[in-house]
Amino acid sequence: MDRAEKLGLTMALILLLVxxxxxxxxxxGLKIDIPTCITDVEPFKEGKLIKHADKRYELHLLARMWLxxxxxxxxxxxxxxxxxxxxxxxxxxxxxxxxxxxxxxxxMAIPGTVGYxxxxxxxxxxxxxxxxxxCGVGHHAMEGKIIVE
Ligand code: CUA
Numbered sequence: 001m002d003r004a005e006k007l008g009l010t011m012a013l014i015l016l017l018v019x020x021x022x023x024x025x026x027x028x029g030l031k032i033d034i035p036t037c038i039t040d041v042e043p044f045k046e047g048k049l050i051k052h053a054d055k056r057y058e059l060h061l062l063a064r065m066w067l068x069x070x071x072x073x074x075x076x077x078x079x080x081x082x083x084x085x086x087x088x089x090x091x092x093x094x095x096x097x098x099x100x101x102x103x104x105x106x107x108m109a110i111p112g113t114v115g116y117x118x119x120x121x122x123x124x125x126x127x128x129x130x131x132x133x134x135c136g137v138g139h140h141a142m143e144g145k146i147i148v149e
Contacts, residue, residue, distance in 0.1 A: 041060075041116070043112055046060075046073075047062040047074070048072070056083070057084070059087045060090075061098065061109075063090070063096035063098060064096075065093050065138060066135065066137075066139065067144065068131075075145070076146070077146055077147070078148075078149060081121065083121050084118065086116070086118050087105065087116065090110070090111070091111045094136070095111070095133055096131045096133050097109070097133030099129070100129050100146065102123075105117055106132075108133065121146065124148050125148055126145055126146075127145065127146040127148060128143055130142070131143070
């Protein structure tokens, strides 16, 4: 191995370390939440909104043909402004895509798996929840609402 090759390899290794540290920094330092597919919540069959404390919620959002079940069949929920919601998503039938407008929440609802992301709803308003994965004849009408007041 000549000097140029060694230098090249060393530079490549240094760059790898730099990129890896940047990913760790983004996750820990900047607290950028990365959507995850977690396994400690079993796929559920019904939507449920659980209040843990003031402005602290856990939402089990069930996607199915062709509606979003937020809480025992309800297609919308109301929460106070400033609420932090741990949102778990699954599907009862086919693959759906869940996007909450005005947030960066965008997760696939896949039968048998549970997706997760935490969202803070700072501003009052109506946040439309839409399906962005074609799921059949009712796809275009598949939507729900999170009303923040
Ligand atoms: Cu559900 Cu499209």
